[in-house]
Amino acid sequence: MTSLANSAETGLAQGKSLSARLKPVRVWLFGIAGLIFAMVVVGGATRLTGSGLSITEWQPILGVLPPISETAWQEAFEKYRHIPEYSQINPGMTLEGFKAIYWWEWTHRLLGRLIGVVFFVPFVVFLARGSIPRGFIPRIAALFVLGGAQGALGWFMVKSGLADRVDVSQYRLAAHLALAIAIAGYAFWLALSLKDSAQTARRRAAPNSLPLVKLGLGLLAGLVYLQIIAGAFVAGLKAGHASNTWPLMNGEIIPPGLGAFSPWYVNLFENPLTAQFAHRALAYAIAIFVAGFAVFLWNSKQAQALRLPLLAAMAAVFSQIALGVATVVYDVPLVIALAHQANAIIVFALALWAFHRALRLGEFSSQRASGATQRMAD
Numbered sequence: 001m002t003s004l005a006n007s008a009e010t011g012l013a014q015g016k017s018l019s020a021r022l023k024p025v026r027v028w029l030f031g032i033a034g035l036i037f038a039m040v041v042v043g044g045a046t047r048l049t050g051s052g053l054s055i056t057e058w059q060p061i062l063g064v065l066p067p068i069s070e071t072a073w074q075e076a077f078e079k080y081r082h083i084p085e086y087s088q089i090n091p092g093m094t095l096e097g098f099k100a101i102y103w104w105e106w107t108h109r110l111l112g113r114l115i116g117v118v119f120f121v122p123f124v125v126f127l128a129r130g131s132i133p134r135g136f137i138p139r140i141a142a143l144f145v146l147g148g149a150q151g152a153l154g155w156f157m158v159k160s161g162l163a164d165r166v167d168v169s170q171y172r173l174a175a176h177l178a179l180a181i182a183i184a185g186y187a188f189w190l191a192l193s194l195k196d197s198a199q200t201a202r203r204r205a206a207p208n209s210l211p212l213v214k215l216g217l218g219l220l221a222g223l224v225y226l227q228i229i230a231g232a233f234v235a236g237l238k239a240g241h242a243s244n245t246w247p248l249m250n251g252e253i254i255p256p257g258l259g260a261f262s263p264w265y266v267n268l269f270e271n272p273l274t275a276q277f278a279h280r281a282l283a284y285a286i287a288i289f290v291a292g293f294a295v296f297l298w299n300s301k302q303a304q305a306l307r308l309p310l311l312a313a314m315a316a317v318f319s320q321i322a323l324g325v326a327t328v329v330y331d332v333p334l335v336i337a338l339a340h341q342a343n344a345i346i347v348f349a350l351a352l353w354a355f356h357r358a359l360r361l362g363e364f365s366s367q368r369a370s371g372a373t374q375r376m377a378d
Contacts, residue, residue, distance in 0.1 A: 022194045025131055028122050029191035032143065035118060036184035037345050039111040042104070044341040047173070047235055051104035051164070054084050056162055058155040065114060066106050076102065077235025085166045112151055119144055129138040133194075140190060146183045153179055170254050170269065177232040181225065181345065185352055192356045210361060216293050217278065217355040220313070224348045225284050230279045231344060239272035239279075240332040246325045249277060276328075283321050290314045305361060309354035 046052050056079045057063070067073040077098045080086055086093065123140065126132050132140060156170035234240060243249040258274045261267045267274035294314050297306055323340040330336060 019121055021131055022133075025126055026191045028126070029140070029187050029194070030348070032119055033184045033187040033191065033349075034114065035111065035115045036180060036187065037342070039108065039115065040180050040184070040345060041338055041342050042108045042111055043177070043180070044235070044338050045248070045334065046108045047106045047261070048332070048337055050085075050089070050102060050167075051101035052085060052158060052168060053161045054080055054101040054105045055096065055109070055158075056080060056083060058158070060151065060228050063106075063109060065244045066102070075097065083162050084160065086162070088166045109154075110315055112147075112154070116144075116147055116151075119147065133344070136190065136194065143183065143187055143190075147187070150176070150183060170238070171235050173236040174229050175230035178225075180230050181228055181348060184345065185225075185348060188352060189356060190347055192353065195360075210358065213297070214355070214358045216296075217306070217358050220286070220290060221295065221348070221351040221355045222291065223282070224344075226353045227279070227282050227286060228344050228348060230275070230282055231341070233269055233275045234272075234279050237266070237270070237272040237275050239275040240328060240337070242272040242276045244331050248331055249273075278326075283324060287317050287321060290317050306354055306358055309350055309357060313347060313350035313354055315341060316350055319343055320347055 055063070055076070055314070067076050073095060077095055080098060090097070123144070127137070151174050153172070157168050157176045160172050161167050216354040245251065249255040255273060255277065258271070258277055259267055260273075261271050268278055269275070281285065290310070292313060294307075294310050297310060320340065320343045323336060323343055327337050327340045
């Protein structure tokens with residue numbers, strides 16, 4: 001008995017030591033996810049204010065500093081005046097008007113550089129101190145690679161609007177946003193995965209219910225991610241203006257013109273009316289799914305530890321629909337549209353939290369069963 005007590009005390013002490021060592025790393029990773037969240041919101045503002053093409057060059061190092069002198073501002077403005085957006089959308093724009101859109105894009109790019117520094121410096125420090133578990137080192141290092149790829153993809157997106165278009169390609173915009181959300185979600189997931197196993201051990205779940213629960217929560221996270229990408233096409237096509245009525249679209253449940261383009265699937269990506277219709281339909285599907293799943297978990301009294309994240313996700317989903325309706329009805333005002341985009345990331349984070357917790361509960365249940373079998377054998 002004394003040996004077992006000493007072993008338990010030793011395990012508890014080791015758990016506390018591990019938790020203390022990992023806490024700064026978790027906070028750092030949550031911070032990285034939060035900065036990417038901020039960058040996505042600023043990127044949304046850049047898109048909504050028509051600022052994305054104001055900087056016509058990609059200068060990862062020299063671009064840190066904005067134009068300082070009046071001559072430098074005039075040179076930057078002159079470069080902008082040579083792209084189609086200026087001649088077709090903003091002819092006659094003044095230098096002051098150019099500065100207004102320039103600062104949005106510059107801030108967006110500056111945040112990207114800041115995230116790189118905030119990642120790299122602490123990562124080196126944590127490595128030197130041995131604060132990161134060995135198995136997590138390559139997984140966390142992958143964030144830096146993904147961040148570099150995101151920067152390159154961002155320039156690839158901007159480049160699409162500098163010659164033959166007056167805006168960026170909606171396909172490249174969707175890819176740029178999809179990768180940003182994936183990186184933020186990955187950082188968030190890694191932070192959750194570093195939680196102390198002692199914290200996980202306090203949770204309880206019914207093992208037989210977990211496969212279905214994990215499948216459902218994984219599907220929810222996937223649907224939310226898909227909806228965010230669909231929202232990128234809505235933004236890229238300026239499809240928020242295609243219909244400004246709700247719940248009907250232009251007075252119809254199914255408005256005419258959804259299949260105007262051929263082949264039919266192109267309408268999802270190039271027809272503004274269809275893009276908005278699909279975005280609405282998927283929102284309703286997600287709301288029904290998350291509400292039904294929440295009722296299932298609540299009534300079954302299984303996986304009780306998942307109730308809080310799932311209810312939080314459900315509340316965020318319905319808030320998101322309300323923000324979406326307001327965005328459409330009021331013809332895409334900047335503040336409401338940005339709140340809609342920001343809340344989408346919150347919904348995704350909550351869905352990931354619920355899914356991650358379900359997976360950890362499953363691992364704990366398996367470990368508990370394995371430990372019981374081993375004690376019986378002993």
